[in-house]
Amino acid sequence: MSNARKGKVDPARSLAILWRTREPASRSAGPGLSVDRIVRAAIEIADAEGIDALTMRRVSEALGAGTMSVYTYVPGKAELLDVMVDTLYGEMSRPVDVPGGWRARLEQIARENLRLYRAHPWLLRAETSRPVLGPNLLAKYDYELGAVADIGLDDVEMDAVLTLVLGHVRSAARAELDVVNLERETGMTDGQWWQSHAPWLERFMKSGSYPTAARVGTAAGEAHGAAYGPEHAFEFGLQRVLDGIAVVVADRQGT
Amino acid sequence: MSNARKGKVDPARSLAILWRTREPASRSAGPGLSVDRIVRAAIEIADAEGIDALTMRRVSEALGAGTMSVYTYVPGKAELLDVMVDTLYGEMSRPVDVPGGWRARLEQIARENLRLYRAHPWLLRAETSRPVLGPNLLAKYDYELGAVADIGLDDVEMDAVLTLVLGHVRSAARAELDVVNLERETGMTDGQWWQSHAPWLERFMKSGSYPTAARVGTAAGEAHGAAYGPEHAFEFGLQRVLDGIAVVVADRQGT
DNA sequence: GCGGGATACCGTACCTCGTACGGGGCGAGC
DNA sequence: GCTCGCCCCGTACGAGGTACGGTATCCCGC
Numbered sequence: 199m200s201n202a203r204k205g206k207v208d209p210a211r212s213l214a215i216l217w218r219t220r221e222p223a224s225r226s227a228g229p230g231l232s233v234d235r236i237v238r239a240a241i242e243i244a245d246a247e248g249i250d251a252l253t254m255r256r257v258s259e260a261l262g263a264g265t266m267s268v269y270t271y272v273p274g275k276a277e278l279l280d281v282m283v284d285t286l287y288g289e290m291s292r293p294v295d296v297p298g299g300w301r302a303r304l305e306q307i308a309r310e311n312l313r314l315y316r317a318h319p320w321l322l323r324a325e326t327s328r329p330v331l332g333p334n335l336l337a338k339y340d341y342e343l344g345a346v347a348d349i350g351l352d353d354v355e356m357d358a359v360l361t362l363v364l365g366h367v368r369s370a371a372r373a374e375l376d377v378v379n380l381e382r383e384t385g386m387t388d389g390q391w392w393q394s395h396a397p398w399l400e401r402f403m404k405s406g407s408y409p410t411a412a413r414v415g416t417a418a419g420e421a422h423g424a425a426y427g428p429e430h431a432f433e434f435g436l437q438r439v440l441d442g443i444a445v446v447v448a449d450r451q452g453t
Numbered sequence: 454m455s456n457a458r459k460g461k462v463d464p465a466r467s468l469a470i471l472w473r474t475r476e477p478a479s480r481s482a483g484p485g486l487s488v489d490r491i492v493r494a495a496i497e498i499a500d501a502e503g504i505d506a507l508t509m510r511r512v513s514e515a516l517g518a519g520t521m522s523v524y525t526y527v528p529g530k531a532e533l534l535d536v537m538v539d540t541l542y543g544e545m546s547r548p549v550d551v552p553g554g555w556r557a558r559l560e561q562i563a564r565e566n567l568r569l570y571r572a573h574p575w576l577l578r579a580e581t582s583r584p585v586l587g588p589n590l591l592a593k594y595d596y597e598l599g600a601v602a603d604i605g606l607d608d609v610e611m612d613a614v615l616t617l618v619l620g621h622v623r624s625a626a627r628a629e630l631d632v633v634n635l636e637r638e639t640g641m642t643d644g645q646w647w648q649s650h651a652p653w654l655e656r657f658m659k660s661g662s663y664p665t666a667a668r669v670g671t672a673a674g675e676a677h678g679a680a681y682g683p684e685h686a687f688e689f690g691l692q693r694v695l696d697g698i699a700v701v702v703a704d705r706q707g708t
Numbered sequence: 709g710c711g712g713g714a715t716a717c718c719g720t721a722c723c724t725c726g727t728a729c730g731g732g733g734c735g736a737g738c
Numbered sequence: 739g740c741t742c743g744c745c746c747c748g749t750a751c752g753a754g755g756t757a758c759g760g761t762a763t764c765c766c767g768c
Binding site for chain 2: 718
């Protein structure tokens with residue numbers, strides 16, 4: 199009942215590990231731990247069992263090590279999460295030749311980010327705003343900025359455009375993954391859930407207090423039931439956002 | 454180190470409390486608890502000390518009650534959070550006459566939602582996707598849908614437009630509040646943080662590995678330092694999103 | 709006015725998790 | 739061969755959610 203990340207995060211600590219400033223040689227006996235092995239194990243656990251199952255005890259157990267051994271390589275759980283996040287960034291696809299101009303490039307970036315969130319849902323709860331400046335984050339940022347370079351935007355606008363697109367992806371991914379999670383937790387699909395709540399809702403809907411909500415909610419609910427919902431929200435929103443960006447680009451290009 | 458919300462949430466439990474199906478009369482002696490008093494106390498704590506400080510022990514203490522007394526009125530912390538969220542929705546402003554058409558109405562909604570997040574930052578960590586169907590959420594949804602009614606959109610599109618706008622607000626609010634939080638936690642403004650990391654960054658920037666990131670990151674960082682950053686991201690993104698929506702609206706109106 | 713039942717209230721305790729602390733053991737250099 | 743340093747880990751503490759089993763208080767019917 200706190201966030202996936204506690205308050206205390208010392209950036210300097212994370213940086214040293216992220217850039218692997220000091221990588222101790224595995225010398226003594228035992229499991230032969232390393233930052234890499236720990237991070238890989240942690241990612242596997244988070245992928246398979248969710249971020250709530252990611253405890254330090256669980257990680258050490260998976261590595262056949264004592265609970266506290268992990269702390270030799272990682273100052274704490276927050277820093278471990280930082281490294282996990284940066285590691286994922288390093289595994290993203292970054293094609294250089296995407297035909298179709300800035301719009302196609304941004305679309306590709308949006309889809310690749312969505313793919314990442316789908317593959318590692320816990321990422322949504324591990325990322326923080328002030329980013330962890332790991333090597334892979336920088337590479338990601340650099341690559342993604344490239345999509346909107348040389349189309350007439352100034353530097354601040356480039357950053358703003360990228361922030362907007364990625365924000366939308368996060369937003370849509372969160373919605374989609376919440377649906378999946380709830381279906382697993384409750385053993386009930388979204389459609390079934392809406393149906394089970396329908397009588398309850400109707401009671402208040404028919405009171406006439408919420409006329410629009412009743413009509414639209416029902417329509418949206420039915421649409422969701424038709425296995426088209428979060429996916430649709432992503433696509434619809436992405437096209438709207440890109441349309442909006444197109445207005446700025448056209449303006450800057452003096453059309 | 455988990456979310457603000459654990460896995461187990463029984464919607465039926467929350468519903469009964471949200472709609473105040475059964476409100477026990479305060480009969481016996483003691484602090485004289487009630488769902489309302491508990492929720493108010495919890496909101497005050499979360500507002501003042503953050504959601505991490507919101508523990509059941511802390512709530513009961515604030516009420517001058519024993520730790521477990523709260524459980525007489527609320528099945529658990531998850532349900533308490535549900536009621537807290539719905540209570541906030543109930544306090545939102547919902548003006549009926551906003552001049553300027555759908556665009557002005559959506560802008561107003563976006564700003565009001567942002568205001569709510571600013572006033573109660575913990576809301577960002579308490580909301581879940583599958584919404585808690587409290588009376589105030591329904592009222593909010595109904596009101597907000599009204600902003601895009603009768604402009605040619607079908608029901609599913611209305612829902613999609615609203616989802617998009619609210620998603621953007623959440624996204625921007627999260628960014629903004631993270632900045633504020635980090636400034637408080639680290640005792641360092643965003644500008645100072647960027648400055649303190651500048652030497653570290655430059656080392657890698659100058660390596661030429663991240664040319665665009667170096668230039669744009671610096672520009673964006675300086676802009677953030679000038680106390681214009683999250684606020685700007687909200688405004689910029691909102692206008693882009695509305696521009697994108699305008700395209701659809703124009704199309705539906707057969708312009 | 710009195711007995712009984714319901715209901716508000718809460719003390720204690722258990723479980724999980726992060727991690728501080730101090731000690732043990734192995735390898736390498738002198 | 740001995741010492742130093744680093745890897746590894748057993749134990750334990752503190753925080754937080756909440757199950758359980760009371761105790762106290764009030765209202766009702768008589």
